[in-house]
Amino acid sequence: MREIWLLLDSRGLGGIETHLAELAAGLRAAGAAPRVLFLTDHGAHPLHARLAQDGIPWQALSGGLGELRRRLARERPRVLHTHGYKANITGRIAAWRAGVPVVATYHAGERPAGRLALYDLADRWTSLLGRRIAVSRQILARLPFGGVLIPNFVAVPPQPPQAGPACVAFVGRMVTEKGPDTFCELAERLPHATFTAYGDGPLRADLERRHGARVRFAGAVAGMDAAWRDVGLLAITSRAEGLPLAALEAMAHGVPVAAFALGGLPELIDPEGNGYIAPEGDLTALAGCVARWLALEAPARQAMAAAAWQTVRMRYSREAGVAAVQAVYPRG
Numbered sequence: 001m002r003e004i005w006l007l008l009d010s011r012g013l014g015g016i017e018t019h020l021a022e023l024a025a026g027l028r029a030a031g032a033a034p035r036v037l038f039l040t041d042h043g044a045h046p047l048h049a050r051l052a053q054d055g056i057p058w059q060a061l062s063g064g065l066g067e068l069r070r071r072l073a074r075e076r077p078r079v080l081h082t083h084g085y086k087a088n089i090t091g092r093i094a095a096w097r098a099g100v101p102v103v104a105t106y107h108a109g110e111r112p113a114g115r116l117a118l119y120d121l122a123d124r125w126t127s128l129l130g131r132r133i134a135v136s137r138q139i140l141a142r143l144p145f146g147g148v149l150i151p152n153f154v155a156v157p158p159q160p161p162q163a164g165p166a167c168v169a170f171v172g173r174m175v176t177e178k179g180p181d182t183f184c185e186l187a188e189r190l191p192h193a194t195f196t197a198y199g200d201g202p203l204r205a206d207l208e209r210r211h212g213a214r215v216r217f218a219g220a221v222a223g224m225d226a227a228w229r230d231v232g233l234l235a236i237t238s239r240a241e242g243l244p245l246a247a248l249e250a251m252a253h254g255v256p257v258a259a260f261a262l263g264g265l266p267e268l269i270d271p272e273g274n275g276y277i278a279p280e281g282d283l284t285a286l287a288g289c290v291a292r293w294l295a296l297e298a299p300a301r302q303a304m305a306a307a308a309w310q311t312v313r314m315r316y317s318r319e320a321g322v323a324a325v326q327a328v329y330p331r332g
Contacts, residue, residue: 005081006036014172016084021051039061079103086119109262235258243263
């Protein structure tokens, strides 16, 4: 059986890495033969252990275009599926020169600035060399040659979990576009609630110094599966989004989401049903959403938890998402 190669360039764990791990596990469960390639060897990576646990082979390359092209030409995988602008650009050029089909998934909802904006532009305008997948309608609308909309997807527990404790969480990289500073401001506005931030990044030290009395900073975790039971509500305070995997993971574990109306989140969240939506950037409205959740009685919280789980089970399951991705791959 010819392998499916999944290519990324990564130093840590985020939405792209989590998506790729879900895709690899789903492909393997569907009878395919996935292999994960790290474009550059950045040393120990939290994704390594998860891939090994799921029985997914992986390898780290030297980062050069030539090595990837030679391996593609020699080993002839069924398709090269790239994730992230650097892997997209390098991968599609190498695949084109080796005569191997290539597919790229576009994950990022934010518009980068500076040098990254040039890479982003090159990524989008060279995408005509392969097929394109976008995880939200907003991301798809920015692709110059169109593509296929396949929202993010996650594994879903077979039964609706119990509602979690009265803890509001942030999950993600502590960078400006993810809004951890806004999450901390949210915590300051609701002094009687418990707030926990999962993740690491350049903003963490300053935020922990200024808001450590109100927010517990749990740091980066290899996976949230064991931590979701300690979370009752996920707050997404980003400045830009596609369809965040953290939201799907949370809801699959019975954790409703309160978020700004960004990217694919308004399509995911049924206000007051499986979560809450506030106007983009309106912190006062978001704080009101969290306050309403905190005021719910236990039966109402459980009903919202079950509705969150049901939404993901019906519309964003790993099985459905992987089948849609496989339909984009060339036959063979």
